Amino acid sequence: MYETFEHTADLGLRIQAESLERLFEEAAEALFSVLVVNWNQTATVQQETLRLEAESLEDLLHDWLSELLVLFALRKLVGRRFEVRLERQTLQVAGPPEGMASIMGPPIQMEQEVLEGTIWGDRLDPDQHQLGPEVKAVTYHGLRVEKHPTGWLAEVILDL
Amino acid sequence: MGSRYEGPLEQVSDYLWRIPPSYKSGMQVEGRIYADDRLVEQIRADQAPEQVANVAFLPGIQSASLAMPDIHWGYGFCIGGVAATDPEEGGVVSPGGVGYDINCGVRLLRTNLKREDVLPKINGLMNLLFQRIPAGVGEEGPYHYPDKKIRRLLEDGAQYLLAEGYATEADIEHTEARGCLDGADPDAVSPRARERGQDQCGTLGAGNHFLEVQVVEEVFDPEAAQVMGLAEDTVCVMIHSGSRGLGYQVCDDAIKELRQAPAKYGISLPDRQLVCAPVRSPEGQKYLAAMRAAANYAWANRQLLMWQTREAFAEFFGQPWESLQMNLIYDVAHNIAKMEKHQVGGKIKELCVHRKGATRSFPAGHPELPQRYRQIGQPVIIPGDMGRSSWVLVGQPKSMEETFGSTCHGAGRLLSRTAAIQKARGRRIDQELAAQGIVAKCRHWKGLAEEHPDAYKDVSVVVDVVHQAGLAKKVARLRPIGVVKG
Known part of the structure; x- marks a missing residue:
């Protein structure tokens, strides 16, 4: 479930x-409902996959939507x-060179959020699709x- | 809409308000907002003043976090903000202080046509302009810049177009920074950003970007107007656009790369969108090199838009644009960060001046001004909404003393886009404008609805404040007779 909310110069999305x-x-x-008014009449004939990594869920959501925006802007994919x-992954970051551990400390562990996404859609067709506002970022x-x-x-x- | 600002806002003079640095611990300097009694009530209605206070956290910020009377609520920085930082004092550069549309700006060109020459033919002229000027979301133009060429364009900006035959030396002379910032590095711009720029140079875009045919309605400073070639009834063309998808991508890439920079450099910020890095850091330098490249792209974009406009006028009126005297008056950036020399506490410092929704406003005698404007000051172009006026001002000495040579940039939004559409529901905005003598061309009803005059503050009230505050002086008021929107 999602809705938009107002922000003077821009547009907010609230998703539950x-x-x-x-x-x-x-x-x-x-996002696509903002970009293309009749997005839900799009065929699912093209497929793209994405793999993204980020340090937090917020960053991951930002990156996911930003990548979709680029697919739309550059590849014209709706x-x-x-x-x-x-998936949350634990990364073992390589420790210092041998013999340096006493000065530089042990190897550290970092957590990161990983997203694997598949998108089905179709190429933007100016005759069929009705464009919404330009989303800058x-x-x-x-x-x-x-x-x-x-x-x-x-x-x-979203920055409009 | 966000909640009302309930923090302190102390009146300093008729046109200046202050947020004391004691408001939030972490503010390095005070906040200063230029506004009159009427505007200040609108400004308090959302969180824009809070954003002015947040910008005061930036390391190395000088004098004050400043806001112009067209201030409105943005993300991170408010729109209408000016912040100057000193690299010597650990000063930072922040991509959010420039915005996604890097070097969004305005240019104004004059013609020797008078109102009566154009008004009877305005429908035909607007139809041709609408046909010729690529506008709208993702619209591509007739120019193509494959990677090798776009690199040159990013390095040389509008000057690159001299060799291509799409610019004259006089055009370059009358563009801020001569249409090219030094230190632009195409390699600092991601391949993806460069790809987004290949087919969009010379396109208007969507949203609040526009091309307007305007008429000078009233002259306030005859001497300055004469120097610019403006008189009552002179027909002009105003073009408002920026760096298109390339600029958005440069900003997005930079913010992503800088996510870790505040922690690395020990900077604490009240809003993530303010992310920044010291000017003198590899991260800061890389952003500046990419931002300058995007700024150069924007100047080339507005130059190509103007070129297509000249060609359309020449075709329509059946004479070369040169004989129509379609000369560029000036081109100003209003979303940019530049290294500039300013006096702070009696010392000349080289500062990183962020202008986000603010226009440079250098006074007469400034060495960066073209010869033509040395005596009168830099032309400042202020677009209004499409139903009311736009303005030409000139920079005044007080801008150097108080605002790092800056003034306002436009009307400032009053209603969100959704609220604007709701208010326009059931109305034919194009017919309402036509009744006022304005021919509006737009791909879609929504484009006009979002941008209709009620959505904006009255630009004349904003201009009054900067005029009274001595930041810029009124030269002429222009009124649109034709509008092209994305």
Whole structure:
């Protein structure tokens, strides 16, 4: 479930979903519903896959939507259906060279969020698609991804 | 709409308000907002003043975090903000202080045509301009810049077009920074950003970007107007656009790369969108090199838009643009960061001046001004909304003393886009404008609805404040008779 909210010069998206994966999928739908008014009449004849890594869920949501925006701007791809898999990975960052550990400390572990996404859609067709406003970018201003007792909530502001 | 600003806003003079640095711990300097009694009430209505206070956190910021009377709520930085930082004092550069549309700006060209020459034919002229000027989301233009060529364009900006035959020396002379910032590095621009730029140079874009045919309605400073070639009833063309997808991508890439920079350099920020790096750091230098390249692209973009306009006029009126005397008056950037020399506390310093929705406003005698404008000051072009006026001002000495040589950039949004559309529901904005003598051409009803006059503050009120505050002086007011929107 998603809705837009107002921000003077820009446009906010508020997305709610039962699972985190669904939250990301719905966020993608919300973005395309802004970009192309009749996006849900798009055929699912083209397929793209993406793999993204980020340090937090907020950054990952930003990157996911930004990548979709680039696919739209550069490859003219209108997304219609999205499938997202998410995973938290623990990275072992290589430690210092042998003999230096006493000075530089032990190897460190870092966590990162990984997204694997598939997008089905069709090439933008000016005769069929009705364009919405130009979205310049996905901002970090007021960006949130939060867990609630009943599911997940995200808010993101688009620069128009 | 965001909640109302409830923090302190102290009146300093009739046109200046202050947010004391004690408001938030972490503010390095105070906030200063230029506004009159009427505007200040609108400004308090959302969180824009809070953003002025947040910008005051930036390391190395000088004097004050400044806001012009057209201030409105943005993301991170407010729109209408000016912040200057000193690299000697760890001063930072912030991509958010420039914005996604790097070197969004305005240019104004005059013609020797008078209102009565154009008005009877305005429909035909606007139809031709609408046909010839590529406008709208993702629209591509007739010019193509494959990677090898775009690298040169990014390095040399509008000057690159001299060799291509799409610019004259006088055009370059009358463009801020001569249409090219030094230190632009095409390699600092990602391949993806360069690809986004290949087919968009010479296109208007969407949103608040426009091309307007305007008529000088009133002259306030006859001497300055004469130097610019403006008189009552002179027909002009105003072009408002920026760096298109290339600029958005440069900004997005930079913010992503700088995510870790505040932690690395020990900078604490109240809003992530303010992310920044010291000017004198590899990260800061890389962003500046990419931002300058995008700024150069924007100047080339507006130059090509002007060139297509000249060609359309020449075709329509059946004479070369030179004999129509379609000369560029000036081109100004209003989303940019530049290294400039300013006096702070009696010392000349080289500062990184961020202008986000603010226009450079150098006074008479400034060495960066072209010879033609040395005596009168830099022309400042202020676009209004499409139903009301736009303005030409000249920079005044007080801008150097108070605002790092800056003034306002436009009307400033009053309504969000959704609120604007709701207000326009059931109305034919094009017919309303036609009733006022304005022919509006737009790909889609929504484009006009989002941008209709009620969505903006009255630009004349904004201009009054900068005029009274001595930041810039009124020269002429222009009124649109034809509009092309994306």
